[in-house]
Amino acid sequence: MSLSLAAIVEALGGELRGSPEREVARLASLETATPADISFLVPNPKLAGLLAQTQAGCIIVAPAMQEAAGARGDCIVASDPYLYFARLTQLWKRTHLPPEPAGIHPSAVVEEGAQVHPAARVGALCFVGSGARIGAHTVLRERVTVASGCTIGERCLIESGAVIGGDGFGFAPHQGQWVKIEQLGGVRIGNDVEIGANTCIDRGALDDTVIEDGVKLDNLIQIGHNTHIGAHTAMAGCVGVAGSARIGAHCTVGGAGMILGHLDIADHVHISAASMVARSITKPGQYTGFFPIDDNAAWEKNAASLKHLHALRERVRQLEKKLAENGDNARLSG
Amino acid sequence: MSLSLAAIVEALGGELRGSPEREVARLASLETATPADISFLVPNPKLAGLLAQTQAGCIIVAPAMQEAAGARGDCIVASDPYLYFARLTQLWKRTHLPPEPAGIHPSAVVEEGAQVHPAARVGALCFVGSGARIGAHTVLRERVTVASGCTIGERCLIESGAVIGGDGFGFAPHQGQWVKIEQLGGVRIGNDVEIGANTCIDRGALDDTVIEDGVKLDNLIQIGHNTHIGAHTAMAGCVGVAGSARIGAHCTVGGAGMILGHLDIADHVHISAASMVARSITKPGQYTGFFPIDDNAAWEKNAASLKHLHALRERVRQLEKKLAENGDNARLSG
């Protein structure tokens, strides 16, 4: 299980400074790499010191670092070392790990009327409902649900336990009880989408819930009915998006971020972890809202004061007024 | 696939103003409806303008809107258009979608000693443990777990991936380690309950965890052991309820709301999204607690100041004192 530097550069490009015949046994971070391993250095001046400390046998570096890296041993020069490294993990997987073959696992349940492309893979113990469509080269790992009438594009990866097409959460209140609104829409997922383990994407009430091309969703995310997520938006674990939110393209949402329903998020908006979006956001940028953690005693005092913040602001206003009056009086009497 | 207005009114009541023979091809929102579709207008003055813009072939309206709606085309007059619409989705499902037939899917695992009512449905790849009971007309979608000794009432809907009856989280600390408290209770779920995809309801430690009639739980919700949820309470996605909480009837909890254990929530309490309940709430009302989102730079400054809020309050107190003394001095010397 190894790759020669020559084979790497042949497959991925980049300029090799060092021995083409060197074999690397493992991909590793700079901190844990041994002389048998290949690693990478992102072009960050703060990390330049790692170059002197790492034991890595070969390092992928940016052109600006090639002298320093070359002086210590083998390196591959690439314009974007992190991207190069990503592609190296893909090369490694192709050459070292068993493929995930196309086809439907015998333990999966695929209902009549579902269309699974022959080049797609439906893993063990999956369920694919009638009328669902799964595109070419898409992989459903194990125990995935794709309910009836939902469509998934090409080259998607759906992790274990994900549920695509559960009922949206819709009820009309009536005399203290809830009357179900049947969810008649579906879920439409584009190409190159990744959906994490145990993540849920609800079907729409009337129209479809839509996930555009290239969206990446981490684990345990809840996407409410009729949400629209723009292309290449990425969300970290535990995020919740309520119904009918319209989220732009190229956005990111940090872990446990929460987006309320029926609002619009522009393209290129970045929501920090643990932040709650209760209004539409029309301008690109980074948005944050969480209570900073503190030792418990300090938090208790500040949280208690927070309950009086509005009153405190009023008290400051009064002080300002009084002081201004005093000043006027002083001037008048001066 | 269509329904005539006559058939709708015959099934659901309401007063038809227009052509009974008109066929509607789809249920749609006012914004997306075409002349072939039926839509609804909730009686909200802010939305009255939609009436002029929508292309819908028929609109369900409240009596107060019947003149305006009738002037533009066909309408159905109903006292509660949203409720009428909910029932129309149910009619549509009954008449247009394949039924979810009763019975146990051959891929499901139902242990000996489980009691599944013949009119219940156990979907593909479900697990029902020994001693569990599932009532009439209850539907387990796919890949649901109902562990041994748990009971589910009638007309419930359990979405894919839900886990009913996992062990509650209970341990006694001992010399730096955790000794398991076996969870000997079960889960008791009433009638007309809906439980979302990948939601978890833990079995009780000694007594049962109880979900009363008509409760609606969205996806990815965690209900701790020995929790008691009163009738017709509804919770949105990503909510967490810790152990032994006692939540009243007719409550709502917004997405990612968090309720600590061993506390009581009165009936008719509404918890906003992303809010954390750390004490019992004895009075009906709306309760909220989350840090308002802001652009990141503004948040950083305010969050940093928040760590000094208690001290700031003390400083304001000092200022007030000093100013009062100055005033007294002024008066004394005046």
Add this chain to the structure above:
Amino acid sequence: MSLSLAAIVEALGGELRGSPEREVARLASLETATPADISFLVPNPKLAGLLAQTQAGCIIVAPAMQEAAGARGDCIVASDPYLYFARLTQLWKRTHLPPEPAGIHPSAVVEEGAQVHPAARVGALCFVGSGARIGAHTVLRERVTVASGCTIGERCLIESGAVIGGDGFGFAPHQGQWVKIEQLGGVRIGNDVEIGANTCIDRGALDDTVIEDGVKLDNLIQIGHNTHIGAHTAMAGCVGVAGSARIGAHCTVGGAGMILGHLDIADHVHISAASMVARSITKPGQYTGFFPIDDNAAWEKNAASLKHLHALRERVRQLEKKLAENGDNARLSG
């Protein structure tokens, strides 16, 4: 279905004050116990009053309470009543509930090359990938995924729906799109670990994600790739841990706590529920950070003021300055 007090003391030790031949029919809390039940009293002066009210036939008490407890009826004296009770639940389970027999359920899918210890149990509809290893006396409940190359130690309990070894969430940005970093590491779980329902533990990017001995994770928890969780740490439901976090031993994290990636948490750190950890924590202690809940109107006013807190602090600074100047002026002119 009962146990005699003699049998309990014989199995678990402790000093019986009362009738050895008394049979207990149920374990119960003090509040719900009947004369046929056994209960326990933790040594908390606040709870001593419960002793007079409970109907329990026998109570497990600490030595300090033995006189009071003995005066009202049968009791078992144990140095740590809660620990004794935990062991009693285990005894009860062993003697009253059907065992969870070792072996692989016929509906489970275990790939070639997986190593399942003959004394382990793989429940219904589980998936165990090639190269995965499951140790002796470990139980996978139903519908668990253990992906290829992941290892689980001995005496672990994995609840229904858990996903061990999904891909970590790693992408390199490239021209507005995301290029996948294949996740080549695995998950290594120690002995005596408990993992809750629908909890997800991602495989590492290069190295393994590591969960040390005795860790207890509740339901719906997300553990990112390359996280390291120290021995005997416990986390409540809905917690999220981002990638490459390094969490110490003997820590606790309350429900919905959130820990960002690439940071270190020392041993014996306790994070409160709903608190967000955005920096490393180097000292043991309790840490908290959430916005205190309030009635909605009060919250709205305080939250609005919070957006001006930094400015408010500046205004207080100005007031202090002015007041100090006035004082100086007064003294100068005095």
